[in-house]
Amino acid sequence: MDLLDNLVLGFSTALLIENVLYCFVGVLLGTAVGVLPGIGPTATVALLLPITFNFEPVTALIMLAGIYYGAQYGGSTTAILINLPGESSAAVTALDGHEMARQGRAGPALAAAAIGSFIAGTVATVVLAVAAPPLADVALRFGPADYFALVLFGLVVSIALARGSALKALAMIALGILLGTVGQDIYTGTPRFVLGQRELYGGIDFVSVAVGMFGIAEILRNLENERDRPALLGGVTNLWPTREDRRRIAGPIARGTGLGAALGVLPGGGHVLASFTSYAVEKRISKRRREFGHGAIEGVAGPESANNAAAQTSFIPLLTLGLPAHPVMALMVGAFIVHGITPGPNVITDEPALFWGLIASMWIGNVLLVLLNLPLIGIWVRMLRIPYQVLFPMIVLFAVIGTYSLSMNEYDVYAIAVFGIVGYVLIKCGCEPAPLLLGFVLGPLLEENLRRALIISRGDATVFLTRPISLSLLVLTVLILVLAALPMIRRRREVVFTDEE
Amino acid sequence: MGPGYFPLLIGAIVAALGLAIVVKGLIAGEVIEFGRVPWRALALITAAVLFFGFFIGRLGFVPTSAVTALLTTLASRRVRPLTALAVAAGLTAAATLIFVVGLQLRIPLAGPGF
Numbered sequence: 001m002d003l004l005d006n007l008v009l010g011f012s013t014a015l016l017i018e019n020v021l022y023c024f025v026g027v028l029l030g031t032a033v034g035v036l037p038g039i040g041p042t043a044t045v046a047l048l049l050p051i052t053f054n055f056e057p058v059t060a061l062i063m064l065a066g067i068y069y070g071a072q073y074g075g076s077t078t079a080i081l082i083n084l085p086g087e088s089s090a091a092v093t094a095l096d097g098h099e100m101a102r103q104g105r106a107g108p109a110l111a112a113a114a115i116g117s118f119i120a121g122t123v124a125t126v127v128l129a130v131a132a133p134p135l136a137d138v139a140l141r142f143g144p145a146d147y148f149a150l151v152l153f154g155l156v157v158s159i160a161l162a163r164g165s166a167l168k169a170l171a172m173i174a175l176g177i178l179l180g181t182v183g184q185d186i187y188t189g190t191p192r193f194v195l196g197q198r199e200l201y202g203g204i205d206f207v208s209v210a211v212g213m214f215g216i217a218e219i220l221r222n223l224e225n226e227r228d229r230p231a232l233l234g235g236v237t238n239l240w241p242t243r244e245d246r247r248r249i250a251g252p253i254a255r256g257t258g259l260g261a262a263l264g265v266l267p268g269g270g271h272v273l274a275s276f277t278s279y280a281v282e283k284r285i286s287k288r289r290r291e292f293g294h295g296a297i298e299g300v301a302g303p304e305s306a307n308n309a310a311a312q313t314s315f316i317p318l319l320t321l322g323l324p325a326h327p328v329m330a331l332m333v334g335a336f337i338v339h340g341i342t343p344g345p346n347v348i349t350d351e352p353a354l355f356w357g358l359i360a361s362m363w364i365g366n367v368l369l370v371l372l373n374l375p376l377i378g379i380w381v382r383m384l385r386i387p388y389q390v391l392f393p394m395i396v397l398f399a400v401i402g403t404y405s406l407s408m409n410e411y412d413v414y415a416i417a418v419f420g421i422v423g424y425v426l427i428k429c430g431c432e433p434a435p436l437l438l439g440f441v442l443g444p445l446l447e448e449n450l451r452r453a454l455i456i457s458r459g460d461a462t463v464f465l466t467r468p469i470s471l472s473l474l475v476l477t478v479l480i481l482v483l484a485a486l487p488m489i490r491r492r493r494e495v496v497f498t499d500e501e
Numbered sequence: 502m503g504p505g506y507f508p509l510l511i512g513a514i515v516a517a518l519g520l521a522i523v524v525k526g527l528i529a530g531e532v533i534e535f536g537r538v539p540w541r542a543l544a545l546i547t548a549a550v551l552f553f554g555f556f557i558g559r560l561g562f563v564p565t566s567a568v569t570a571l572l573t574t575l576a577s578r579r580v581r582p583l584t585a586l587a588v589a590a591g592l593t594a595a596a597t598l599i600f601v602v603g604l605q606l607r608i609p610l611a612g613p614g615f
Binding site: 051174393413451 | 503504505506507508511512514515518519521522525533535536537538539542543546547549550551553554555557558566569570573574576577578579580584588589592593595596600604606608
């Protein structure tokens with residue numbers, strides 16, 4: 001069996017001492033930033049990216065991936081114990097999880113979240129292993145026109161999922177694409193938007209944009225209102241759920257896993273959408289609907305399973321098509337490229353050890369996470385007592401050092417300040433920074449494929465409409481744009497996302 | 502299909518979307534509350550980042566990190582000067598240990614001067 005052989009290859013790579021060690025470091029850091037409100041996986045991966053340049057490619061990717069899914073585990077701890085989502089997808093977990101903690105049942109809530117996440121992570125990793133190779137085969141048949149249509153489709157889907165105004169999200173994507181065109185043109189070498197500065201010829205550094213918008217801007221927003229953190233609820237006792245609890249969480253975990261695995265593939269925050277959908281589903285089909293919001297364990301197990309499953313399957317578009325579904329994935333594209341690997345359908349055949357090693361490491365990472373999160377919960381609880389006045393200077397200092405070390409270029413550091421302020425103003429205007437970052441990463445890809453397709457067709461623009469793959473993707477894109485503009489859908493989106501606040 | 506083609510296309514889209522947002526905002530009477538802007542944090546953190554960029558190649562790792570950390574720590578309105586000094590010192594030590602000792606970052610600890 002092919003799959004079995006591949007998995008053996010994967011595990012023999014992932015189980016190398018060095019890889020297990022960095023997988024552990026990754027999930028440990030991921031849990032830490034997931035637990036701490038005010039710093040998320042995007043900023044962390046951006047900061048650690050330069051450090052991983054000296055690693056073997058597979059080791060680097062294993063660690064970065066660990067930070068991403070580790071943060072999904074950590075986020076639930078904060079949500080349950082102090083009613084603050086450490087990570088955006090944990091927002092629904094806070095509803096029932098914190099209520100359970102107030103009733104003295106923090107232990108079972110944490111256990112339900114961890115067990116659900118583990119089962120979901122395991123299943124979703126298998127889904128990833130089974131679904132990725134055939135998809136990569138399909139992707140190999142893509143021409144430049146098809147790629148252009150696919151990237152455009154991905155960008156538009158991501159706005160349909162973003163919260164807030166769709167118009168603003170669309171504008172953010174376009175602005176991101178425009179920022180991505182700064183620097184020398186790929187085909188002619190003509191400098192664009194460089195303002196006579198030689199430092200801008202290479203383009204704006206992606207890490208500076210990510211650190212500025214997700215690190216600095218977020219800190220400025222947090223410093224608007226300095227308050228003490230909400231008090232911690234007493235200790236955590238009785239971790240193990242009762243038999244009644246175990247019976248009640250089985251269904252939600254199974255449904256959450258399925259939902260999450262399916263929705264995670266969508267670009268732009270599939271894991272957030274997955275946890276909300278799962279909560280809504282559990283609430284609708286439960287016989288104890290009135291318990292929801294008052295400490296129903298189903299409302300913890302379902303969404304937590306869903307967001308963790310989605311975190312794993314969101315690697316599918318990255319590994320098969322080279323398309324990042326989340327800003328963290330966009331940073332991972334950077335990690336691939338630095339190591340001389342172009343993410344996309346060729347990874348699976350050119351670098352089988354890397355591809356399968358990464359997948360196998362996710363399962364190992366999930367085992368490590370359960371061990372980290374259940375027996376060692378006390379450490380994370382203590383970490384919640386670190387005051388923000390210490391935390392934010394640490395983030396800023398590490399951010400500037402990390403970015404500078406990337407290429408020892410002081411202009412990359414200045415760019416952080418610029419994008420921090422720009423990001424803060426945008427957030428204040430109700431514009432999310434995530435679509436901008438996706439546009440920034442995918443913009444050059446969009447331009448390259450658009451121009452390549454037109455060069456091959458000798459300037460004939462109908463090439464996008466005559467190829468079946470490209471045509472169907474473009475039709476879907478237009479459909480989504482129309483749907484997003486329809487008032488009825490818009491209202492429903494607002495309902496889904498205001499529940500979160 | 503020159504180098505300006507794609508930026509022009511996207512630029513036109515950005516302009517159109519921006520106009521649409523303005524028109525929609527005017528029609529709907531949308532008002533954005535800026536609320537309390539943390540001017541002190543904004544100024545100090547920006548200054549800290551720019552300071553780091555400008556001086557890291559001139560003063561070396563330890564002095565630059567220490568000033569950057571101190572400026573950033575003072576961005577909080579609730580921090581006492583002594584605490585700020587202690588936090589900045591601790592962070593500088595931690596950063597030196599992690600980046601220079603641990604990760605072998607090639608930046609001189611101090612110097613080379615201007």
